[in-house]
Amino acid sequence: MVKNVEFEDSAKGKFFLWRAVRGVLPTRMRLQDKGVPCTDCCPFCETNYENDWHVFMGCEEVKTVWRTAGLCDLIAEIVADAASFANCFFSLLCRLTTNKCKDMTMILWCIWRRRNDKVWDGDLKLVSIAIQLAREALFQWQIARQNTAEPHQTQQQQTIQWQPPAQGVLKCNVDAAIFNELKSLCTCICIRDHRGQIIKAATNWYEGNPLPQEAEAVGLRDAILWLGELGLSDVHIELDCKIVVDSICDKNNNQAEFGNIIANCMSLLQQFTNFKISFVRRQANVVTHNLARVSILHARHRVFDLIPSCITNLAMNEII
Numbered sequence: 001m002v003k004n005v006e007f008e009d010s011a012k013g014k015f016f017l018w019r020a021v022r023g024v025l026p027t028r029m030r031l032q033d034k035g036v037p038c039t040d041c042c043p044f045c046e047t048n049y050e051n052d053w054h055v056f057m058g059c060e061e062v063k064t065v066w067r068t069a070g071l072c073d074l075i076a077e078i079v080a081d082a083a084s085f086a087n088c089f090f091s092l093l094c095r096l097t098t099n100k101c102k103d104m105t106m107i108l109w110c111i112w113r114r115r116n117d118k119v120w121d122g123d124l125k126l127v128s129i130a131i132q133l134a135r136e137a138l139f140q141w142q143i144a145r146q147n148t149a150e151p152h153q154t155q156q157q158q159t160i161q162w163q164p165p166a167q168g169v170l171k172c173n174v175d176a177a178i179f180n181e182l183k184s185l186c187t188c189i190c191i192r193d194h195r196g197q198i199i200k201a202a203t204n205w206y207e208g209n210p211l212p213q214e215a216e217a218v219g220l221r222d223a224i225l226w227l228g229e230l231g232l233s234d235v236h237i238e239l240d241c242k243i244v245v246d247s248i249c250d251k252n253n254n255q256a257e258f259g260n261i262i263a264n265c266m267s268l269l270q271q272f273t274n275f276k277i278s279f280v281r282r283q284a285n286v287v288t289h290n291l292a293r294v295s296i297l298h299a300r301h302r303v304f305d306l307i308p309s310c311i312t313n314l315a316m317n318e319i320i
Ligand SMILES: [Zn+2]
Pocket: 042, 043, 044, 045, 046, 047, 048, 054, 058, 059, 060, 061
């Protein structure tokens, strides 16, 4: 029984999620697209194509899982409006509470695991048992994490958070997100004052599948340009991509496309001598990071007149 509970390894869970959201899980349609000689039919209903959407949201069998898990009503509206599985997932992350997000993620993993058991072992677990196993695994993983967390580590984690700039200086946090399924890149910029209040935020969308450091460098370039347009001069720019910050500071990199964007940033920075650029840990870049996730709902260039409430709540929490 315990052997079935495999989610105690969080890396496995994260890897599953990463593959699901980036659209690289080996569904039958994807395998067939890649030339693998197999059927593209759903192993449950055997009438629809098995793509990401059908696996996790569309199939009647899967709807039974969501219903049995008691999450069906909670997710129904978002599922109905979603343009893709990734879009649906990120919308749910924004709208659900932290605990419901964990439960939702666990149910996704449960659905994929149950599907694999059927495809590879011909084993079809009862929905209620599959859910029970998944939730038990989440519970045990949370207990294990609590037990292994060293007190000094917890304290260290608490101290890594966004820090307001000095009065008279603005802080501009930058982040980027790549949505492979949409072949798109989003850069997000968030400008805050010494009280921690968001005074401006914007997102930019581009087509393409850049490397992560390229996406972050594009974000930095967008930020410098935008700050310049706004006429702001004393600004501390923070990114959670060390390669970009190091490249700006070292003035030395050999990667072709990445190097071009960095060179671009450096030439722009010559006009803004009061801009300071530094690396910040992901935990201190939460607001902008989440804005990147929310931006998938808009998927276009946007300056926010009204900051999304989930972002203002995060910003408020950082300054309480
Ligand atoms: Zn189906």
